[in-house]
Amino acid sequence: MKQNNENFSQIIPQWYLTQGRNGLPWRKKISPYRVWISEIMLQQTQVKTVIPFFNKFIKKFPNLKSISKASEDEILALWSGLGFYRRAKNIYKTKEIIKSEFKNRFPKKFEELILLPGIGRSTAGAIMSIAYNKPYPILDANVKRVISRYKNINLEQKDAIKSLWSLSDIYTPSENVFEYTQGIMDLGATICHLRSPMCSECPLNLSCESAFKEFDVNKRNKRQKLTKRINFTLAHSNQSFLLFKKNEQSFWESLWIPYDNQYQDFDRIFKEPRKTKIQNLFHPLSHIDLEITVKIFDYDKPFNIDTNLEHQWINKSQINDFGLPKPIKAIIDTYV
Numbered sequence: 095m096k097q098n099n100e101n102f103s104q105i106i107p108q109w110y111l112t113q114g115r116n117g118l119p120w121r122k123k124i125s126p127y128r129v130w131i132s133e134i135m136l137q138q139t140q141v142k143t144v145i146p147f148f149n150k151f152i153k154k155f156p157n158l159k160s161i162s163k164a165s166e167d168e169i170l171a172l173w174s175g176l177g178f179y180r181r182a183k184n185i186y187k188t189k190e191i192i193k194s195e196f197k198n199r200f201p202k203k204f205e206e207l208i209l210l211p212g213i214g215r216s217t218a219g220a221i222m223s224i225a226y227n228k229p230y231p232i233l234d235a236n237v238k239r240v241i242s243r244y245k246n247i248n249l250e251q252k253d254a255i256k257s258l259w260s261l262s263d264i265y266t267p268s269e270n271v272f273e274y275t276q277g278i279m280d281l282g283a284t285i286c287h288l289r290s291p292m293c294s295e296c297p298l299n300l301s302c303e304s305a306f307k308e309f310d311v312n313k314r315n316k317r318q319k320l321t322k323r324i325n326f327t328l329a330h331s332n333q334s335f336l337l338f339k340k341n342e343q344s345f346w347e348s349l350w351i352p353y354d355n356q357y358q359d360f361d362r363i364f365k366e367p368r369k370t371k372i373q374n375l376f377h378p379l380s381h382i383d384l385e386i387t388v389k390i391f392d393y394d395k396p397f398n399i400d401t402n403l404e405h406q407w408i409n410k411s412q413i414n415d416f417g418l419p420k421p422i423k424a425i426i427d428t429y430v
């Protein structure tokens with residue numbers, strides 16, 4: 095066992111130095127702020143999707159000072175299209191806490207990090223190990239997969255997660271923790287794939303208890319997703335669109351969307367339009383598929399409306415300053 099731990103903890107940093115993904119944008123100019131933003135973006139999203147969003151975000155907000163005055167809408171606008179918008183809301187809340195309780199300096203202690211919105215044990219561990227080079231374990235999806243295979247732990251078994259945290263803690267070395275943490279993430283992402291792990295190229299293949307085994311991962315993927323139908327009404331006039339801020343705690347929370355026809359004040363808001371067009375869309379989310387019908391109402395000019403719903407006429411030229419769901423933004427982008 096000890097021999098294996100030493101192997102595992104030493105092999106991974108060595109492998110990282112020659113085979114790791116050193117070119118990723120958040121691995122340059124390392125700072126706690128940049129590690130935090132990248133780790134939040136990487137929760138539930140693949141690296142290749144995150145890269146352009148990270149670059150855009152960092153261009154606008156390169157550090158804590160620059161983000162300190164940002165509104166929630168500005169942060170959500172940069173998140174448009176990345177999905178799981180709760181993460182952007184948590185970035186807003188966290189930077190507000192850092193400003194008010196930490197004099198706008200990034201917290202340095204694990205115990206402080208883990209109390210911040212959106213930062214769980216693994217994200218706090220990643221910030222501690224990558225930004226501060228301190229030996230804290232992580233357990234993201236890639237690391238879970240590598241360690242569970244390495245020790246042949248069935249993820250369905252009771253206490254599997256507890257065992258994996260304990261192993262992750264044991265394997266995290268006291269030296270070279272920066273290289274180790276990034277290395278184990280990279281090994282999971284580039285070699286120990288969910289389907290068809292590339293065991294012949296894996297530096298752990300001599301001691302891994304699952305090396306060259308066949309993995310049946312189809313069972314979990316057969317789960318059927320639910321479909322939700324949504325009917326929107328989108329008022330349009332002179333390149334401006336009437337949008338409403340979604341305040342319910344569900345997908346797209348806090349984003350700007352067209353009028354949802356399930357709200358109660360349709361007749362008070364919409365007058366007879368000059369022209370009507372209907373657009374149907376299918377938009378899959380991770381847990382649910384959306385079938386969306388958008389009725390687009392054209393008017394000669396924008397009008398005031400009588401409603402308690404938070405709303406705004408937004409000109410097309412300013413649409414990128416607001417957080418909009420990807421399919422809604424796509425409709426507006428193509429609408430002339």
Ligand code: SF4
Nearest residue numbers: 286291293296302305
């Ligand atoms: S040997 Fe194969 S199963 Fe084991 S960690 Fe490496 S890639 Fe994964």
